[in-house]
Amino acid sequence: MENGTPHTPTSPTIKPSDARSWVSCARRVWLDNRGDFEAEPTKDEFEKLVIELGLAHEKAVLDRLSQELEVHTATSPEHTQRLMDEGVEVIYQAKLIDSENGFEGYPDFLIRHESGEYQPADAKLSLTDDKKEIQAQLGLYRCILGTKLPAITFLGGRSTGEISDEANTITNQFVTEMRELLASDSEPLVRYSHSKCRACPYYSHCKTTFEEKEELSLLYGIWGRAAIGLEAAGIETISELANTDPATIPDIPYLKGFEKKNRAVLQARSYLTGEIHQTATVTLPDGHWVHFDIEDNPLTGSGDKHVYLWGFLVPEYQNSDFEYVWTDDKSEDKKGWLGFLAQIEQYREQYPNLIIAHYSQHERYTIRDYAKRYGMEENTTVEYLLGDESPLFDMRKPVLESLVLPLQGYGLKDICKHKDLVNFQWQDASSGSQWSVVQFNRYLYETDPTLKQSLKTDILGYNRDDVIATRRLEEWLRAF
Ligand code: SF4
Structure with a gap:
């Protein structure tokens, strides 16, 4: 060797x-x-x-x-x-x-x-x-x-x-x-990575250094190679980028074309001032909106995730308007999937101009994967959901297309929890999608019926808050 x-x-x-x-x-x-x-x-x-x-x-x-x-x-x-x-x-x-x-x-x-x-x-x-x-x-x-x-x-x-x-x-x-x-006796120079660093045990140590340096990769959308390219062009800090005319930035990897460069400059300004920048009109489809979010367990040991909860918020968008399809464990996986499809058909009948709003592509990809898992790609409800006239609407799209926000990540919680943005707080402040997975795994192994029910109630409450959050985001976006 x-x-x-x-x-x-x-x-x-x-x-x-x-x-x-x-x-x-x-x-x-x-x-x-x-x-x-x-x-x-x-x-x-x-x-x-x-x-x-x-x-x-x-x-x-x-x-x-x-x-x-x-x-x-x-x-x-x-x-x-x-x-x-x-x-x-x-x-x-x-x-x-x-x-x-x-x-x-x-x-x-x-x-x-x-x-x-x-x-x-x-x-x-x-x-x-x-x-x-x-x-x-x-x-x-x-x-x-x-x-x-x-x-x-x-x-x-x-x-x-x-x-x-x-x-x-x-x-x-x-x-x-x-x-x-x-x-080497000194720490290697590396770039900030929002997803990796936040989960790293050295986060507090590194974050301070990155912030003191005004490291460019702290900015959303400026990955390693883009940061190297900007530095080569003489732009070494977030302040320098914020004060640059985007038209003067040369084409560099992951930062080609005026639109991307302009976004990078606005992202730098937003990082420094907390301002929101609007780059285009926010366009949302008209119709009867039903908000949708799933919870899935990747730790099934079989390679296939199990969606244990398909959650919806229907008009009038109050807590009591939360509806869901729940399954107790992986053995009920198909039952949950069919229950989800039946729920979609019910909404389709109930709301002639149905918009199923979700955040990120995760829900769409999961529907596609489930259709494949059960050989149902040609099922009429699946074709309706994934076809050209799909009612699915990813709310992340208008956010990324039209707004530059003072954030390092554009996840639903990043935007919704921020007090100067949507400012919606989940009832359980410690909850998150991975929190839900942890609770569900506890649910799976809990033998006390009262504790089991309590875990289920908590998971449902969390998912209900998720769909209420996308509703609040919709309202916030409409104000633009
Ligand atoms: S926090 Fe520091 S050590 Fe951890 S992944 Fe980020 S740069 Fe690396």
């Missing part, structure tokens, strides 16, 4: 588990290894749920292996080596050290092959093992063990995968980049 910058006795060791942070952000993996402060423990309930499910999955794999093979738990690198020397069938929580190359790995399992060699194996909740981080992690286990045997992945949905030499390139890249990164 190519190792790039050589390992020295003082370099930090590289752990295969670093692959997750490495894939996400170079600074994150540097801070994990060389930062002199602790990452903030996650407060994200969804992340905690994923960790819990991951541990439960690992335990299930351990139980399965224990039924057929003799499993020994390793307590140290030396103990792992002793167990390997003894040739035990399975070593659980193995600890591998390669001091020469500076690697330190903790595969969930080492499984003895008939050749006498050991295969590293990890339990992964993921349904596929072609993800970069899994390939690099398992590839490095193979490298530490010096084996040509494939590594094994026990995936979600009870399938098993193998990782062989095809992962060598990514493993080499991982090791080479890690060596270079960890050899």
Whole structure:
């Protein structure tokens, strides 16, 4: 294997588990290894749920292996080596050290092959093992063990995968980049990413630096390459961009044409002043509006999401006008889908000029996926929903086409919760779409009927607030 910058006795060791942070952000993996402060423990309930499910999955794999093979738990690198020397069938929580190359790995399992060699194996909740981080992690286990045997992945949905030499390139890249990164005494320069950074344990640390620098990628729509292009054109901060005539900005990646450049300049001004800029007339379709939002559970272990709640807000748009189709678990998936289609037919009959308003394309894509899942692409209701005369209306479109807002993300909650914009607050301030997934998973496993009902009431309340929010957004947009 190519190792790039050589390992020295003082370099930090590289752990295969670093692959997750490495894939996400170079600074994150540097801070994990060389930062002199602790990452903030996650407060994200969804992340905690994923960790819990991951541990439960690992335990299930351990139980399965224990039924057929003799499993020994390793307590140290030396103990792992002793167990390997003894040739035990399975070593659980193995600890591998390669001091020469500076690697330190903790595969969930080492499984003895008939050749006498050991295969590293990890339990992964993921349904596929072609993800970069899994390939690099398992590839490095193979490298530490010096084996040509494939590594094994026990995936979600009870399938098993193998990782062989095809992962060598990514493993080499991982090791080479890690060596270079960890050899540096200073944090790598990176760009802000609204989706990644907000979920990162180093958010508070990095945000301050980005803000002090007036880093361009703090602006919505200015991704990494656009920021590099702007800097090359001499525009290095948000203030400089705000004071630039958009017509003078050269074409750069992701920022071509006057409209995009003008939006970038207005976004910079909006960031600094909190002002709203209108770039075009806000156009909303006429008709009988029904607001629509779904809640789905991606953690089904089967690859198919389960929509447990199809929610609607109908005229007169009060709390009591919330209607829904609910299913208790994945076994009722089709029942929920058919219930949704029946609900649409009812609205179609009731409101001759029906507009089904939702925010973002998620609802449309989900309908398309469900139609495919149940072979119903030619169903008349599906054709009505997805055809040329579709009643579906994505409210994000007029927002993005006509307005520049003082926001870093244009999600429904970003716009609705902002006190100078829609200013609609969800009854449960801590709720969010992932919050709903967490509550639904609790609902699935709750055995106390009273608590179960209470969880369902909370989830319904959250979804009702979602559709009330899109109604408030509609009213707010109409005021333009
Ligand atoms: S907050 Fe963002 S930039 Fe900082 S380490 Fe995390 S992902 Fe990287």
